[in-house]
Amino acid sequence: xxNLLFLTIVGGFVAAASAYVGSIMVLKRMxxxxxxxxxxxxxxxxxxxxxxxxxxLGAFTALTLAVLxxxxxxxxxxxxxxxxxxxxxxxxxxxxxxxxxxxxxxxALFGDIEKIGYAExxxxxxxxxxxxxxxYKIINKLIIGVISEELSKAQKININIVxxxxxxxxxxxxxxxxxxVGTLLTGALVIIPAVAAKNISxxxxxxxxxxxxxxxxxxxxGIPLAYVLSLPVGPIVVITCVIIFIITYLFKKPS
Amino acid sequence: xxxxxxxxxxxxxxxxxxxxxxxxxxxxxGETLAVVGPNGAGKxxxxxxxxxxxxxxxxxxxxxxxxxxxxxxxxxxxxxxxLTTEEFFKLKNAKNSEIEDALNSVGLLQRVGHIQSPNKHIxxxxxxxxxxxxxxxxxxxxxxxxxxxxxxxxxxxxxxxxVGEETIYxxxxxxxxxxxxxxxxxxxxxxxxxxxxxxxxxxxxxKVCYGPPQEVFTKKTLxxxxxxxxxxxxxxxxx
Numbered sequence: 001x002x003n004l005l006f007l008t009i010v011g012g013f014v015a016a017a018s019a020y021v022g023s024i025m026v027l028k029r030m031x032x033x034x035x036x037x038x039x040x041x042x043x044x045x046x047x048x049x050x051x052x053x054x055x056x057l058g059a060f061t062a063l064t065l066a067v068l069x070x071x072x073x074x075x076x077x078x079x080x081x082x083x084x085x086x087x088x089x090x091x092x093x094x095x096x097x098x099x100x101x102x103x104x105x106x107x108a109l110f111g112d113i114e115k116i117g118y119a120e121x122x123x124x125x126x127x128x129x130x131x132x133x134x135x136y137k138i139i140n141k142l143i144i145g146v147i148s149e150e151l152s153k154a155q156k157i158n159i160n161i162v163x164x165x166x167x168x169x170x171x172x173x174x175x176x177x178x179x180x181v182g183t184l185l186t187g188a189l190v191i192i193p194a195v196a197a198k199n200i201s202x203x204x205x206x207x208x209x210x211x212x213x214x215x216x217x218x219x220x221x222g223i224p225l226a227y228v229l230s231l232p233v234g235p236i237v238v239i240t241c242v243i244i245f246i247i248t249y250l251f252k253k254p255s
Numbered sequence: 256x257x258x259x260x261x262x263x264x265x266x267x268x269x270x271x272x273x274x275x276x277x278x279x280x281x282x283x284x285g286e287t288l289a290v291v292g293p294n295g296a297g298k299x300x301x302x303x304x305x306x307x308x309x310x311x312x313x314x315x316x317x318x319x320x321x322x323x324x325x326x327x328x329x330x331x332x333x334x335x336x337x338l339t340t341e342e343f344f345k346l347k348n349a350k351n352s353e354i355e356d357a358l359n360s361v362g363l364l365q366r367v368g369h370i371q372s373p374n375k376h377i378x379x380x381x382x383x384x385x386x387x388x389x390x391x392x393x394x395x396x397x398x399x400x401x402x403x404x405x406x407x408x409x410x411x412x413x414x415x416x417x418v419g420e421e422t423i424y425x426x427x428x429x430x431x432x433x434x435x436x437x438x439x440x441x442x443x444x445x446x447x448x449x450x451x452x453x454x455x456x457x458x459x460x461x462k463v464c465y466g467p468p469q470e471v472f473t474k475k476t477l478x479x480x481x482x483x484x485x486x487x488x489x490x491x492x493x494x
Contacts, residue, residue, distance in 0.1 A: 203342060
């Protein structure tokens with residue numbers, strides 16, 4: 001039971017950081033990219049396992065490479081080739097499924113929160129805080145970039161560097177989420193709280209606050225609920241998130 | 256007079272196609288320069304080159320330590336972007352008094368008796384819910400935060416001012432009188448250019464004319480710039 005409390009707290013931190021990072025991703029209209037991005041982690045995990053190194057490290061390496069790819073495409077093409085990213089990332093999911101050992105596959109796809117020890121949990125909390133702080137530092141520049149690339153360039157903002165820092169943060173957060181909800185669902189932790197918050201927010205401040213609150217809620221409701229029902233944590237957390245989205249959708253103000 | 260901007264042999268190519276060819280001119284402090292020319296003449300590209308938004312050959316020399324405010328032509332905000340106008344100003348770390356001054360300068364201040372206060376409707380509204388005219392003024396006000404020495408204004412192709420309101424050009428003119436800032440604008444309305452600007456640059460890939468509007472707007476240069484038949488002078492008589 002003590003373990004459950006600890007895991008819920010760790011999950012809350014990861015979900016909060018994911019939701020914060022995700023709010024910008026939704027504004028950048030990169031939701032689908034964010035979701036597909038998380039699939040890239042699978043081949044990374046498989047390769048790490050076969051080399052006997054930490055699967056999170058493998059996931060993080062794969063995600064970093066993918067993030068650099070997205071960054072390059074974003075920088076060098078006028079029309080963002082979202083379809084291309086979708087194809088490439090689902091292809092890497094297919095390859096990942098083929099090369100992952102069958103015993104590890106389920107855990108990699110849907111996560112296994114029970115395997116998180118105290119040390120790993122503490123490191124996860126610290127990394128979540130650091131990533132959130134980094135995003136907080138560049139958030140104004142990110143928002144100006146969302147509004148108009150011309151405005152941000154005229155403001156002498158180096159939008160390429162800002163985007164790179166942002167995408168690396170997404171990569172780190174997605175790797176943290178994998179332990180909880182797996183590679184298939186970690187994109188949901190990033191995207192859904194933000195989309196739900198956007199439904200009911202009338203200012204940037206309330207958008208960030210509600211997004212983070214929804215992220216935390218889905219962790220602190222979903223994780224204990226999964227224990228009580230003896231069901232896997234990942235899907236229950238994501239379904240909690242989706243229910244929050246549906247409720248906000250019903251309260252959405254007509255524009 | 257102090258030089259604000261000096262351009263020497265500016266050439267901009269896109270896809271091996273010259274958009275601007277060997278352009279040179281000098282801009283002095285306190286001038287209002289209008290860049291005119293037909294569609295595709297390279298007007299917006301000129302702005303992008305001098306603000307460093309695009310690559311170019313030649314020299315673009317700004318006076319040192321100059322602050323530049325830029326109002327882009329294309330500006331579309333999603334109506335569901337959760338960002339209030341007030342928050343938009345705070346992105347630039349603007350203080351309330353600065354926001355108030357800037358809104359006052361662009362004619363977006365509400366007068367209640369003797370008290371002037373920023374229009375609450377505008378500050379609390381989402382940026383994407385403002386009307387076209389309001390948004391344009393807000394963007395100008397945003398560019399004014401931090402007191403720029405130069406304001407670059409790229410006019411939208413279609414006018415956004417509502418009839419009866421002070422035109423955006425009257426606003427810019429007042430602003431210039433108040434602050435002495437240098438203004439560079441791209442305009443499609445020759446009549447307005449003649450009324451509000453001190454120097455005109457006629458651009459059609461290369462410099463067609465440069466000088467005060469009353470001198471350079473001759474039938475010959477206008478024909479050269481827009482093709483035969485273009486004229487503005489018949490507008491001014493007998494109204």
